[in-house]
Amino acid sequence: FSDPATRIENRFELAKVIEAWMAEQDSDDAVQKILEDGRIPVAPILEVEEAMAHPHMIQRETVRTISDRSIGEFQVPGMPLRFSEFPGHLPLVAPYLGEQNAEVLSEYLSMSPEDIAKLESEGILGSEPIPD
Known part of the structure; x- marks a missing residue:
């Protein structure tokens, strides 16, 4: 198993050897420490x-x-990666159905409050009650 090609070719046998070695260790933490000490990247798979x-x-x-x-x-x-030009935390509050109708329609489509009210009265726009 001295090179990648041989390891791939014999991967099932190699897995058995590794699993047998791991079973001989005292704990998962012991396996992790031995591998880390050998500079082998390792981490537990967590639920x-x-x-x-x-x-x-x-x-x-x-x-x-x-x-x-x-x-x-x-x-x-949350987002596990950090980027220098990206804000640390984006807001995570979702709006209720229709909560931002007026804001979006007036800002991006230049609709008047009267036009928005007409769409609401005709059932074109929907919304849900916002709890207190």
Whole structure:
């Protein structure tokens, strides 16, 4: 298994060898430490709940707590990558159906309040009640 081509050719046998070696170790953490000490990139595969609670994800603010007007606060996965020209956090509050109708139609289509009201009265525009 000394080169990539041989490893690919023998991948199923190689997987058995690696799995047998891993089974001999005391824990997943021990496997990870041995591989890291050998400068082999390694990381556990986490369930969503584990990833959301992982200290690294929390410290990097990859996990975000948002407040929804209907259901309250909850956590969501955020953007794991950081770019110098990109804002750190985009707002994560979704508008209600029709909440931004007037703003969008007046700003981008130059519609008057009367024209917007007519579309609403004719049932062309829809909206839902916004809870207090």
